[in-house]
Amino acid sequence: MIAYLKNPLTTVWAILSLITVAAWLIGRNVGTDLQPSHAVTLSVLLIAAAKAQLVIMYFMEVRSAPRWLKRVAYGWVLVLFPLLYLTNQLVN
Amino acid sequence: MSTIATAEREPVSQPTEPWYKNKKLDQLLCFWSIPVFYNLFGLVFVPLSWMMPPRAPESDLAGVVEFMQSPNLLIASTILILSVGLSAVGNAMYAIQMKRMSVSPVLRFAFIAGAMTGAIVGCLFPMFCFGLGAFREGYSPEILQMLYDFGYLSFIGCLGCFFLNWSCLALAILLDKNNILPKWLGYYTIWQSVTEIFAATVWIAHTGPFAWNGLLAFWFNMVLYVPWQFIVYYCIFQAIRKQPESELYNSGPTPRAAYA
Amino acid sequence: MNTRGQNILLWLTPVAGLLFLVAYWLFPAFAPPLSPTLSPEEVAAFFKENLTAMRGVVIFGNIIGALLVPLFALIAVQMLRVVNSSPIFAYAYIIAAGIGITAFILADFAWGIALFRPDRDPQLISLLNDMAWFFLVAPVGCVFVQNLCLAGSIYLDARPDPVFPIWVAHFNIVTGLLMLPAAFSLLYKTGPLAWDGSISFTLRFSTFIVYVAVMFLVLLKVTKQQVEQEGVAA
C-alpha cells in the first residue's frame, strides 16, 4: 500500500488532480453571464496541455518509448493546444 | 454434416482439375465487379442525380421542387436498380475473408444480415424517393419536400446497419489470429464505424456543421470513408492473392464443399 | 444428416404457388395492372372501388413473398455444396435474395398503407401506389445478380459429380436477362416498358413464375441426389 503511495505515478496523479482543481477555480462560473476572458482561456488551455502531456509521458509511458512515438505524441500536444489557442484568438 | 464424412463417402473419383486455370476465378470475377459497382454508384449519385454532394436541408421550396422533378433522377434510379445487386457481391467479398479468420461465424452472418438491410434502407430506398418525385408531375411541394428529406436522411442518416457491419468487420480483423487482413485496418475500420454514429446529428440539425451537408457530419466523414473504401478493397485483393492454394476448396485430390 | 427439414421447406414453394393461384382467382385486382398514366384522383377512385380485392392481394402477397424465402435459402444451401475456391457466390446470393424479397414486401406494404385509409389525400394514395410499383417491378438488379451468382458457381463447380446440372446455369442467365428490362419501367409511362407493359409486367412476372417452378423441380432432384451421394437418411 505504502509502496503505491510512494510510486512516482501517484505523485503524477496528485499533480494532475491539483491542477485540475486549480483550472476549475480559474474557470469557475460564478455569475450567470459569462464574459469572454483571454486570461482564463489561456490558463485553462495551458493547464490542459500540461495535464495531457503528463498523462502521455507517465501513464502512457511515452517517456521511455521509441523516439518516433515521442515525436508524434508530444507533437500532438505541442501542435494542438497552440492551434486551439490561436484559432480562438483569430476567429474572434 | 462434416465435410470429411462427405469426402469419405463419395466414390473415389479421379482427382479432376477444374476446367479453368486460375482456381480463384470465382473470387476474382466477384472482385472485379466492385470497381464496376462503385463507378456506377458514383455516376448515379454525383453527375446524374446531383444528389451528391448533398443539397442543403434548408433549400427553398422552389429549389427542392425543381430538383425533385429533374428527369435525370429517373435515369439515375434505373442505373442504380441495375447495379444495386452488385453491392451484394461487394459485401460478400468481406464475408468470405471473415470466413477465413479465426473468429466465430456469427460475425460474418451478422455482417451479411446488416448488408441486406443496409442496401435497402441506405441505397435503394433513398434513390427511389428521388425517383418517385420525378416520376409524376403535379405532386404538391410538401410531398416533394418529404421525399427529399426521406431520401437524404435515409441515405446519410442510415447509421445503424453500417455501424453494425463495420464493427463486426473491425472486431473480426482484430480478433483474428490468421492475419488475413492487417490489424491497423481493423483499427481504421473502428473509426469508420464510429463516424457512422457521428452522422446521427443529421436527424436533428438543419444547418451548420452537423446538418446532412455539414462540414463534420458529412465532409469529415467522407475524408475518412473514401480512402478507407479504397484501402479495404486493396487489402482484400492482397488477401485473395496471398491465400495459399491448399486452402482453396477446389484444390486437392478431393474437392471439399464450403458449407456454411 | 437428415434432409426432412429441407424437404418440408422445399414443399413450401408449391404452397406459395397455390396461394398465388387462389389470390389470382379470388382478387383479380391487377388483371390488367393499373396504368401508370392514371391521375392521382383516378388511382384513389380505383383503390376505393377495389378495396376488398386489393386488400386480399396485399395480405396474400405478404405471405407469398415470405414463402419464397425458403426456396432461395435452399438454393443457397445447395450452392454451398458446390465446390468453388470460396463460398463467395453463395454469400452474395443470400444478400441479393434478402434485398429482393425485402423490396417485394415493401411494395406490398406501400399498397397496404394506401388501402388502410382509402380516403387519404389522393396525392398520397398515388404516391404510395407509385412506390409500390417501383418496388414491385423495378428492382430486378438483385434477381439478376442472384441468377448470375448461381450460374457462376455452377459453371465453376469443381466437383466430379456437379451439384446442379449445367443447363440450370444457362437457364438462370436466360431468365435473368428476360427480367432485366423491367428496370427501365421507371422511364416510361406507356408502351411495353411501362410497368403495365408487356415486357416490364407480363414478361417479367411470367418469367419469374416459370423460374420458381423450374427451380423447384431442379431442387427436388438435387436434394434427392444429395441423399444418394452422401448416404443421408431421407
Add this chain to the structure above:
Amino acid sequence: MTISQVGQAPRTRADYLPGDHGMWFFIVGDLLIFGVYFLCYMVYRGQNLDVFLYSQQFLSQGIGVANTIVLLTSSLFVALATEAVREHKIRDAGRLLSLAIVLGALFPVLKMVEWIPKISAGHTPGENLFFMYYYVMTGLHLLHVLLGLCIMAFMLRNLRQAAQPDIKFIEIGAIYWHMVDVLWLVLLAVFYLMR
C-alpha cells in the same frame, strides 16, 4: 510472451514500446480525429461567441471536474496495475484493475446525472450549435469510455484466468484507457472551463 520480457520494467530500459503498433496507430489517429473536431469547435465558437458563452453557463462544471478526477484516478490504478503485472504481482494487479473498473463505471453514471436534468430542462442537441457540439463530443467520448470498460473487463479476466497474463494485451488496454483520459482533459478545458 516470454518471462524475461515480462520481467523488464520499462523504466529501466529506453525505447520500450508499450502495447503494439496497431494500438498506437489507432491512438494517434483517434487523437488526430478528435483534434480536428476540437479545432472546428474553436472556429464555430468564435463565429457564434454569444451563443456559445451563453449556453456554456448551463453546463455543470462541478460534475465535469468530478468526472475528471474519477478518470484520472482510474487511469492511475490502471497504470499501477500494469506495473504490478510486470513485477508479477498478479493478485495486486487484479485488485488495482478492479478498482479502476469501478471508478471507470462511475463516469457514465455521473454523465447521466449531468445529462438527464439538462435534457429535461430543454437543453437538447437541437437547441443550438453549442449543445449539439456538447452532446456529440461528450457522447463520442462516452462511447470510448464504454468501449474502454469492456476492454478492461477482458483485461481483468485475463489476469484472473490465464496462467501467464498477456502483458501486451494489458498494455494495449491501458494505453487506450489513458487516451480516453487525455481526450476528456481537452474536453473539460474547451467545453466547461474556457471563456
